[in-house]
Amino acid sequence: MPDVSVCIVNWNTADHLRACLRSLQDHASQLDAEVLVVDNASADGSAEMVREEYPEVRLFALDENTGYAAGNNLALREASGKYRLLLNPDIVIKPGSVETLAGFLDERPAAAAVAPRLRHKDGSVQLSCRSFPDPDVIFYEALGLSRLFPRSKRFGKYRMSWWGYDDARSVDQPMASALMLRQEALAQIGTFDEDLPIFFNDVDLCRRLWDAGWEIWFTPQAEMTHEGGASTRQVRRQMIRESHRSMINYYRKHYRVKLCPLVYAAVVTTLHVSLYARLAAAALAGHIH
Secondary structure (H helix, E strand, O other): OEEEEEEEEOOOOOHHHHHHHHHHHHHOOOOEEEEEEEEEEOOOOOOHHHHHHHOOEEEEEEOEEEHHHHHHHHHHHHHOOOOOEOOOOOOOEOOOOOHHHHHHHHHHHEEEEEEEEEEOOOOOOOOOOOOOHHHHHHHEEEEEHHHOOOOOOOOOOOOOOOOOOOOHHHHHHHOOOOOEEEHHHHHHHHOOOOOOOOOHHHHHHHHHHHHOEEEEEEEEEEEEOOOOOOOOHHHHHHHHOOOOOOOHHHHHHHOOOOOHHHHHHHHHHHHHHHHHHHHHHHHOOOOOO
16 A cells, blocks of 8 residues: 555646656655546647656546546545545645655644645745635625735635745645645545535535544645646636636535525625626636637
């Protein structure tokens, strides 16, 4: 049984995937690890590239795009490692990062997951951790308070923009762009909810882990580089709408019973208004037509 199973879901990002696999080859080949790539019916030769250049990788070349959640679930079912490292194909790992994440979980048996510090290509730190999107967060984001007061612990709560990402701490929900999970915890709570196919499936997973009594951590001792949005920006309009749909479904799943009806209705209305604002802003910026 390998210590770590690296799970990558890819869609039309062959060049990024090549760089990701090369970084794993260069910086994690000494580990007892396996690498699994699920290719969601890419049209850019991604699957062929993996077959030809990385024959040691376990490739699952699908005939249709099943989405991020289903793709990861396939990899997680087929994986056999004690720890499962989810990586987006536009991640490049740095030396020692995978070992550091595995060692972190070894030392903290109550931790179900740990995320590394992510950096943009220019070296700046990516705000990769979030609080859960409780109603106050929804209103702060919609009113622009998070952008006006990013250093405020109250108004900058969602993106944790008040924090320097320079110390290890427990966090609600790091992005699953790079996230190491304990298989024991996944066996207890299950994998991704495929009713949230692209977005908020990682938020839902983290919510279920916390609800089951597990901890989730961030550590700056492991670092990786993240391009960000390599797949989703290819279909920006659809992704804005899908993000909105997933947020509504996430809220229905986790908040509909907990919130009073008036608060729930106010949140959903705010989310709908925010959708149209995002679409209009993107259209004005020339991103969509």
